[in-house]
Structures are given as C-alpha cells and as structure tokens.
Amino acid sequence: MRATLFTSVASVLWTGSLTFASPTAKSADLASFISKEGQRSIVGISENLGGKGSKTPGTAAGLFIASPNMANPDYYYTWTRDSALTIKCLIDLFEISGGGYSISTKELETGIRNYVSSQAVLQNVSNPSGTLQDGSGLGEPKFEIDLNPFSGSWGRPQRDGPALRATAMITYADWLISHGQKSEAADIMWPIIANDLAYVGQYWNNTGFDLWEEVDGSSFFTLAVQHRALVQGSSLAQKLGKSCPACKSQAPQILCFLQSFWNGKYITANINLDTSRSGIDLNSILGSIHTFDPEAACDDSTFQPCSARALANHKVYVDSFRSIYKINAGIREGSAANVGRYPEDVYQGGNPWYLATLAAAELLYDALYQWNKIGKLDVTATSLAFFEDFDASVKKGSYSAHSSTYKTLTSAIRAYADGFLTLVQEYTPSNGSLAEQYNRNTSVPLSANDLTWSYASFITAVQRRSSIVPASWGEKSANAVPTTCSASPVTGTYQAVASAFPTSTGCVPATDVVPITFYLIENTFYGENVYMTGNVSALGNWDTSNGFPLTANLYTETDNLWFASVELIAAGTPFEYKYYKVEPNGTVIWESGDNRVYVAPTGCPIQPNQHDVWRS
Numbered sequence: 001m002r003a004t005l006f007t008s009v010a011s012v013l014w015t016g017s018l019t020f021a022s023p024t025a026k027s028a029d030l031a032s033f034i035s036k037e038g039q040r041s042i043v044g045i046s047e048n049l050g051g052k053g054s055k056t057p058g059t060a061a062g063l064f065i066a067s068p069n070m071a072n073p074d075y076y077y078t079w080t081r082d083s084a085l086t087i088k089c090l091i092d093l094f095e096i097s098g099g100g101y102s103i104s105t106k107e108l109e110t111g112i113r114n115y116v117s118s119q120a121v122l123q124n125v126s127n128p129s130g131t132l133q134d135g136s137g138l139g140e141p142k143f144e145i146d147l148n149p150f151s152g153s154w155g156r157p158q159r160d161g162p163a164l165r166a167t168a169m170i171t172y173a174d175w176l177i178s179h180g181q182k183s184e185a186a187d188i189m190w191p192i193i194a195n196d197l198a199y200v201g202q203y204w205n206n207t208g209f210d211l212w213e214e215v216d217g218s219s220f221f222t223l224a225v226q227h228r229a230l231v232q233g234s235s236l237a238q239k240l241g242k243s244c245p246a247c248k249s250q251a252p253q254i255l256c257f258l259q260s261f262w263n264g265k266y267i268t269a270n271i272n273l274d275t276s277r278s279g280i281d282l283n284s285i286l287g288s289i290h291t292f293d294p295e296a297a298c299d300d301s302t303f304q305p306c307s308a309r310a311l312a313n314h315k316v317y318v319d320s321f322r323s324i325y326k327i328n329a330g331i332r333e334g335s336a337a338n339v340g341r342y343p344e345d346v347y348q349g350g351n352p353w354y355l356a357t358l359a360a361a362e363l364l365y366d367a368l369y370q371w372n373k374i375g376k377l378d379v380t381a382t383s384l385a386f387f388e389d390f391d392a393s394v395k396k397g398s399y400s401a402h403s404s405t406y407k408t409l410t411s412a413i414r415a416y417a418d419g420f421l422t423l424v425q426e427y428t429p430s431n432g433s434l435a436e437q438y439n440r441n442t443s444v445p446l447s448a449n450d451l452t453w454s455y456a457s458f459i460t461a462v463q464r465r466s467s468i469v470p471a472s473w474g475e476k477s478a479n480a481v482p483t484t485c486s487a488s489p490v491t492g493t494y495q496a497v498a499s500a501f502p503t504s505t506g507c508v509p510a511t512d513v514v515p516i517t518f519y520l521i522e523n524t525f526y527g528e529n530v531y532m533t534g535n536v537s538a539l540g541n542w543d544t545s546n547g548f549p550l551t552a553n554l555y556t557e558t559d560n561l562w563f564a565s566v567e568l569i570a571a572g573t574p575f576e577y578k579y580y581k582v583e584p585n586g587t588v589i590w591e592s593g594d595n596r597v598y599v600a601p602t603g604c605p606i607q608p609n610q611h612d613v614w615r616s
C-alpha cells in the first residue's frame with residue numbers, strides 16, 4: 001500500500017485502519033493523536049497535490065491547491081508561499097525516508113520533482129505583478145490551478161514566495177549533490193533557483209504585501225526568509241561553481257534591516273506602513289521557526305527560537321490572545337492558549353488558526369532542541385518574563401544542563417509546548433480534517449477546510465517535538481550584523497527555464513469546475529473597461545451590470561491584451577459569451593457578430609484558455 005501514496009489508496013488506508021477514538025478517549029492520549037494526525041496530515045497534503053491528488057481536479061501536476069474549498073472562502077488556487085512551505089516539509093521528510101509515516105520515498109520524490117517543474121513554468125507566466133523579464137512577475141502570490149495567471153485584484157506583490165521557494169529547492173539540490181546527482185542540481189535546479197535568488201537580491205528593499213496579504217510595507221517574516229534564502233543560495237552557488245553576487249552582498253544588509261523590527265519588547269511584524277495595529281503577529285513566530293537552524297546558538301540577531309528576543313516575543317504574542325478569545329477563558333499565563341494571526345484580526349471573525357497554535361508549539365520545541373544541544377540555557381533581562389511563567393523565582397543567569405533550574409524550566413516548557421498540541425487535539429474533528437481556523441467562541445472548525453498549510457504545520461511541529469530537525473542553513477556564518485545598514489539592491493538577470501524534470505503524471509480529470517482563462521486583444525483608451533458576459537451565471541447571465549471584468553494588467557502599448565480567469569463553470573458545460581466595453585460615461589459598447597460559443601473542457605484541461613480578438 002505504500003507504493004501509491006498520491007492516489008486514493010492513501011485515503012483508503014486512512015479511513016480503513018486509522019480511525020480516531022471518541023473525543024473523550026482521544027484527549028487521554030496525546031501521543032496516539034500525534035501519530036494518527038501526522039499520518040492524516042500526510043494524506044491531507046497528498047490529496048491537495050495536483051497530479052494525482054484526489055481533491056485537485058483540473059490542477060497541474062506539482063501544484064498544491066491551498067484547500068479544496070471553492071467558495072466562502074475560495075482557496076482553489078495555488079499560492080507560492082503555502083506551496084513552498086509544504087514542499088519544504090515534504091523534502092525534509094524525503095531526506096529521512098518518510099520519517100516513519102506511511103509514504104514511500106519514491107512518492108515523495110515524484111511530488112518534489114513535479115513541484116520543481118511546475119514552478120519553472122509558473123516563473124515564466126506573465127501576471128498582474130509583472131513578468132519574468134525584470135523579475136517582477138516572481139512576486140505574484142497566487143495562480144490559477146492550471147498554471148494560468150489569476151486576473152482578480154489582490155494584495156500583490158508578495159515578496160516572501162521566491163525566497164521560500166528557493167530555500168525549499170536548495171534543500172533538494174543539496175540532497176542531489178550529496179547523493180551523486182550534482183549535474184541535476186546544476187543543470188535543472190540551479191537556473192530555477194537563480195531566478196528566485198535574483199528576485200530577492202533586487203527587490204528586498206521594496207515594500208510588498210505581508211503574508212496575510214493585507215498590508216503593504218516591510219514584513220519581518222519576508223525579510224527573515226529572504227536573508228536565509230540568500231545565505232543558502234550563496235553556499236549552493238559555491239558548491240556548483242555558479243555565481244550569486246547578490247547573495248553575498250545583500251544577505252548582511254537584509255540582516256541589518258531586520259534588527260529594526262525588534263522594538264525592545266517584541267518583534268513588530270510590519271514597518272514602513274501606516275497602521276494602528278500593535279505589530280504583535282504570528283508573522284514573527286513563523287519568521288523564527290522557518291529560520292530555525294539546529295546548529296545555531298541562541299542568537300538574537302537572527303531571532304533563533306531559543307534567543308531571548310524570540311522567547312520574549314513568544315510570550316507577548318501568546319498572551320495577546322488570552323483575553324480576546326472566549327475559548328481561552330481562564331487559561332492563565334504559562335499555560336498554552338489558542339492563538340491566531342494577530343489580536344486585531346477580523347478576517348472570518350478573527351479566530352485561532354490551527355497553524356498558529358501549532359507554530360507556538362513548534363518554536364518551543366525548537367528552543368528545547370537548541371538548549372539541549374548547547375548544554376545550557378540563559379535567562380536574560382529580555383527573556384526573564386518568559387521564564388518567570390514557569391518558575392516565578394527564577395533569576396537572570398546561565399544554567400547548565402546539569403542544574404536543577406535548567407531541568408525545572410525545560411520540563412515545564414516542554415509541558416507548555418505540549419499544551420498547544422493538546423488544544424489542537426481537542427479542537428480537531430474526529431475525522432482528523434484540519435481547517436484553517438476554529439471559532440474563537442465555540443471552537444468549531446471554520447473557514448477553508450483541509451488547508452494544506454495546516455497539515456504541513458502539524459507535521460513540522462510534531463517532528464520538532466521528536467527532535468527531528470531540518471538541516472542547518474548556515475546561520476553560524478551569517479549572524480554578524482553590519483555596523484551600519486545600507487541598501488543597494490542588485491538588479492538581477494532572469495531566464496525562463498524551458499524544461500525541468502519530466503512531469504511523470506497527468507492531471508486528475510476535471511469533474512467539477514474548470515477555470516478558463518480568456519484573452520482578448522483590443523485597443524482601448526484609459527478609462528475604458530472591458531467585460532464579458534454570457535448565458536452562464538459565472539458570466540452574469542447576459543446582464544451587463546453583472547458581467548465578468550477583464551483586467552488590463554498585461555496590457556502594453558504594443559500588446560493590447562486584456563484577460564480574465566473565469567472559475568465556476570462546470571466541466572463539459574457549453575455556453576455562449578460576448579465581450580463588451582463600458583465607456584467612462586457608462587455607455588455599454590458590444591462587440592459585433594454572433595455570440596461566441598465555448599465548451600468548458602472535460603478530461604485533463606491543464607491551462608484551458610481561449611484567445612479572442614475584439615470584433616468591431
């Protein structure tokens with residue numbers, strides 16, 4: 001059964017032999033929950049992976065959908081960030097032969113290679129953030145599941161995606177090198193990675209939208225993962241005899257800028273923007289855990305999980321949710337609480353997220369790993385309040401692993417970390433599905449179901465709990481902060497990658513909705529807008545006040561291109577449509593001729609699109 005994970009066999013395996021006990025009995029056994037939910041998470045991720053995943057009709061091989069949820073909210077897209085974090089989790093598992101989960105290294109590697117190939121294609125897809133030519137298109141946060149650009153308005157660009165993708169790919173490239181496949185790393189992986197590194201080197205000092213896609217500024221998470229990517233990029237370039245000048249010159253400058261996010265009490269998530277928010281945000285917790293280096297000391301400069309800054313920040317972050325969520329009522333400081341993105345969050349009512357509560361645990365497991373490795377733990381003025389939650393009489397000082405203070409503190413902190421997992425256990429439905437959020441009042445799962453990122457977060461958290469850690473990224477030689485910060489980003493060069501790994505599987509036939517991208521060539525003037533409508537509700541049923549808007553985001557002087565990515569048309573549906581323009585004064589101008597006819601494709605419709613020219 002292990003041979004075919006990315007098929008429905010995996011879900012048979014799940015529903016067959018791994019059913020959960022009743023809610024009451026399950027809370028009795030955290031260890032058993034961890035093992036079952038870990039396997040459930042592997043299945044959840046696999047089902048959301050295009051190629052063979054059972055929940056991804058119409059999705060290109062190697063693309064992860066964020067969630068199978070197609071409405072309220074519609075997450076049936078692929079996000080660069082979520083996908084990169086998820087594949088990194090799978091690459092780390094691949095390197096340890098599946099880490100004890102029921103998944104073969106062959107299935108893992110197929111998924112990894114399909115991912116790499118799909119990203120090579122996406123890098124070259126012109127989109128509303130721009131194109132590959134000057135790198136700008138790499139900042140596009142999400143795409144249609146068939147490799148077409150997403151035409152709707154969005155918080156773009158987001159600059160963490162290329163960095164996270166580079167880190168994931170470098171991890172796999174390093175594995176190839178150490179397993180006698182250096183030429184694949186050099187010839188196939190490097191050109192893709194080099195584009196992302198060039199992007200980071202060129203754009204890190206520009207503002208962009210944060211990982212929650214809401215505010216445009218400078219984001220801690222983005223810069224932290226950018227710093228890491230350039231450090232890793234520099235070392236990969238060296239191993240392959242390639243060059244990455246921006247990696248070497250820009251990494252220290254990013255680290256320098258990162259220091260300004262520490263406000264003396266906690267890490268403020270975003271700067272260079274106007275906001276009334278506190279800046280207390282999961283953004284910073286994620287920044288620490290995704291730049292965790294198992295070989296690092298408790299360095300404040302890189303905000304390592306065991307650093308005084310990260311611990312102080314963890315306390316401020318967790319405490320900020322104690323009084324605002326009803327389900328946290330009565331949970332005192334030092335006991336695990338349900339946590340969300342940031343205290344001021346109102347999205348879907350502002351709730352705890354599974355991946356947040358899991359990240360709060362993961363950071364502590366990371367810190368425990370580091371203290372154990374280093375053989376001591378320091379309590380400083382900055383971290384004192386954090387430690388006092390576990391021993392009210394603790395004093396500033398350095399405690400060796402043999403001291404009783406060390407033992408008291410670390411065992412209390414481990415119990416604290418387990419407390420976060422116990423909350424997740426309590427609020428996971430009996431079928432093991434992890435949604436995006438759970439209700440702040442009632443704990444009922446909420447928002448998108450089966451969120452890929454929730455599952456990946458579960459796996460990384462419980463792996464760290466078992467002291468299974470990813471490879472070092474070289475923090476030790478990259479934690480020195482320059483004395484003065486300067487910013488002189490390097491203009492990159494970018495190249496489309498024609499062929500990556502052969503994609504070994506096709507798509508799952510679309511049985512549900514098919515996203516179709518319509519391209520229209522028409523010379524328009526500023527203020528004139530283009531729409532389409534037709535005899536399906538997705539196109540507004542011939543109502544010109546309810547038509548589907550095309551975007552001019554790809555429109556240039558020489559290429560008068562409008563486009564729209566239309567979702568929610570069932571595969572096989574024949575429909576009629578026509579384009580129209582709305583003049584600045586509101587007048588509607590129809591194109592001439594008969595209604596156009598299109599049949600939403602069935603079968604394997606990767607990149608279904610239609611190219612039209614306005615009929616005047």
Ligand SMILES: *[C@@H]1O[C@H](CO)[C@@H](O)[C@H](O)[C@H]1NC(C)=O
Nearest residue numbers: 205206207218257485486487
């Ligand atoms: C650019 O870098 C400088 C130097 O670190 C910093 O002061 C500035 O805020 C940065 N701006 C952006 C938008 O990143």
Ligand SMILES: *[C@@H]1O[C@H](CO)[C@@H](O)[C@H](O)[C@H]1NC(C)=O
Nearest residue numbers: 326348349350351439440441
């Ligand atoms: C939680 O309860 C409050 C008070 O009754 C209510 O205003 C809010 O909408 C509820 N939030 C959610 C996410 O259900």
Ligand SMILES: *[C@@H]1O[C@H](CO)[C@@H](O)[C@H](O)[C@H]1NC(C)=O
Nearest residue numbers: 429430431432433445449450
């Ligand atoms: C799992 O259970 C939840 C809560 O009962 C439900 O909403 C969800 O649809 C179920 N998921 C699956 C994949 O059956």
Ligand SMILES: *[C@@H]1O[C@H](CO)[C@@H](O)[C@H](O)[C@H]1NC(C)=O
Nearest residue numbers: 124125126132496497498499
């Ligand atoms: C990259 O995109 C451009 C513009 O769409 C296209 O002309 C070119 O053929 C693409 N290159 C590759 C290698 O796919």
Ligand SMILES: *[C@@H]1O[C@H](CO)[C@@H](O)[C@H](O)[C@H]1NC(C)=O
Nearest residue numbers: 535536573574575576597598
């Ligand atoms: C829409 O138009 C197509 C093509 O003419 C036709 O086959 C289909 O039945 C129409 N749909 C509706 C809902 O009228």
Ligand SMILES: *[C@@H]1O[C@H](CO)[C@@H](O)[C@H](O)[C@H]1NC(C)=O
Nearest residue numbers: 528582583584585586587588
């Ligand atoms: C609206 O603008 C169009 C040109 O854009 C013009 O032809 C038309 O006469 C105008 N209609 C009215 C009612 O002003």
